[in-house]
Amino acid sequence: MKTEKTCPIACLLLATFILQGCNDDYMERLPLTEIGVENFFNTEEDLKMYCFGLYDFPGPDSYTADAGTDSQGTTALVEHKNIMLADNPGSSTVTGGWDWTDLREINLFLDNCDKANVTEDVLNHYKGIARFFRARFYMNKVLRYSDVPWYASAPGTDDEALFGPRHERTTVVDNLFEDYAFAAQAVRAGQPAGAVDRWVVLACMARHALYEGSWRKYHPELGLQASAEKYFRLASDAARRIMDEGGFGIYSTGHPESDYLSLFTSIELAGNPEVILVRQYDRKTISGGFWAYMFGNYESFPTKDMIQSYLMADGSFYSSQPDYRTRLFTEEFVQRDPRLGQTIASPGWELINTMTYATGAGIYIQTFNKNFSGYHLIKGFVNDRSEDVYHSVDYPTLRYAEVLLTYAEAKAELGELTANDLDVSVNLLRARAGMPPMPLDPPVDPVMQAAYPDVAVSAGAQWKSVLEIRRERRVELAFEGFRYNDLMRWHAGKLLEKEPEGIYFPSLGKFDLTGDGAEDIFLIPSAESIPAEDDKETNRLGVKLVYYRAGSIDDQNATVYLTDGHSGNILTIKDMGTFEEPKYYYRPVPRHEMDLNSALAPQLFGWE
Secondary structure, eight states, X not given: OOOSOOOGXXXXXXXXXXXXXXXXXXXXXXXXXXXXXXXXXXXXXXXXXXXXXXOOOOOGGGGGTXXXXXXXXXXXXXXXXXXXXXXXXXXXXXXXXXXXXXXXXXXXXXXHGGGSSSOHHHHHHHHHHHHHHHHHHXXXXXXXXXXXXXXXXXXXXXXXGGGOXXXXXXXXXXXXXXXXXXXXXXXXXXXXXXXXXHHHHHHHHHHHXXXXXXXXXHOGGGOOGGGHHHHHHHHHHHHHHHHHHXXXXXXXXXXXXXXXXXXXXXXXXXXXXXXEEEEOOBTTTBOOXXXXXXSSSSSEEEOHHHHTTSOBTTSOOGXXXXXXXXXXXXXXXXXXXXXXXXXXXXXXXXXXXXTTOXXXXXXXXXXXXXXXXXXXXXXXXXXXXXXXXXXXXXXXXXXXXXXXXXXXXXXXXXXXXXXXXXXXXXXXXXXXXXXXXXOSXXXXXXXXXXXXXXXXXXXXXXXXXXXXXXXXXXXXXXXXXXXXXXXXXXXXXXXXXXXXXXXXXXXXXXXXXXXXXXXXXXXXXXXXXOOOGGGSOBOTTSOBOEEEEEEOTTOTTOSEEBTTSSSEEEEOOSOOOOOOTTGGGSOOOOHHHHHHOGGGOSOSTTOO
């Protein structure tokens, strides 16, 4: 991996000019001659510029992409939450996602790139990049709709292909993995930081093969269980190729208390051995636009369910602690997996970059309010006052850690996981965090088994390992945008019904949240008034207590909700709705698209 801090995104300017005039779907496209096709696609520079215009990788917005799951609650209007709460959701109300703009840009390139005056290997490199993006595009469509039309070229406005039916999932998946296979051979390794190379292709190929294998294995409505093994093997083979040939490694300086967090707060990730693809930011050129939306006081916030998924420092289950459900905030972080304290602000954490937080800098006292859990996300939060720093923090779009977890999960699902497989995958991640290694035949956590009842029935001989690898994946990839897709592919949508909860309080009264032995907050009954500032009590350090009126979630006078009104966990949302299986694992084709093309009918999985 090269270490120079290149800015490929700047090349989008030319690509954007070339593609101007493009509307949102095939039906409204301008003729190709109007966007200069006849005068383009002639040189390698043309191919490179166009391909940069296809880039659509996630960045720091991923820190809230788990919103609405059992890991991250939210007050925002998240699609699946809206569906679960709606009286009768259907194709007239669930209308997002049926957008083919990106595919047309990809196919336009593939239809015209052969005329470039370049060598075959150069041409195939850029063809491979375009086919890689087509594979990604289609996998996302399959995950959403299952059956979708397959377009291998960019049709004109009167092309009959525009009015054809959807293709079956198996056909689309076969085609997109042909794209991946071509790209994995044709795209070159050793590209500049931030650019697509062979390892980026293989990492996404492994991810999506794992997804497809899981969908086929755990979703009986598809009737494709017999072919799941093929995709788990594709996933393990692609991941193993990266492991054997890519030269990547888990970033570690021997400081398990900080190495994990530093991956998400670094201003220079190019050259980091763990980063397969980086999105680079620099305040002077491409500002990251950082703000503290992910911290937990805005729309999204971590949940207690997420905090309880982390193991104890000795590798035992947190749920094995007899009082794990009723531990105080200051007790929850004691002797836990060090990644917990590098993901969630723990007692005694110091806030430096105050941004919009009225509490000011210093040892942070967890902030409560209606609809927030009291837990605060520090993974990705740049705790530095300097704008030159927090607007220049790079984002690790693809990490080697994910590849290792993909490999381990696929091998376990195949029933082929060995102790050596664990040592070269999951246990490298645990070692970075200073955690004991995962054994090949781990004990069973009843909480995990209850969360994923399908595993003991369907996963095979190594189902115990499958459960623990799922835990490791949740912890290591926390708040990086994986949780929703993981729950969907594991047939675990019912976990979305659980109302997100926060910090536990055994009663009203005064509580220490910083761990220094001095009370910081005072929970009073909702019927009482918060005293004037001069009348507030102070703790033994002479600091005034922060007051909250506690009550049930229906109590309009409460400023913090508790499950039992005067005790219990902070409650953030009254109802998450109902997850209807198998219907809500998919989305309907929007009604207006059906009206334009009746061949798209019928809707699948009970949608209307």
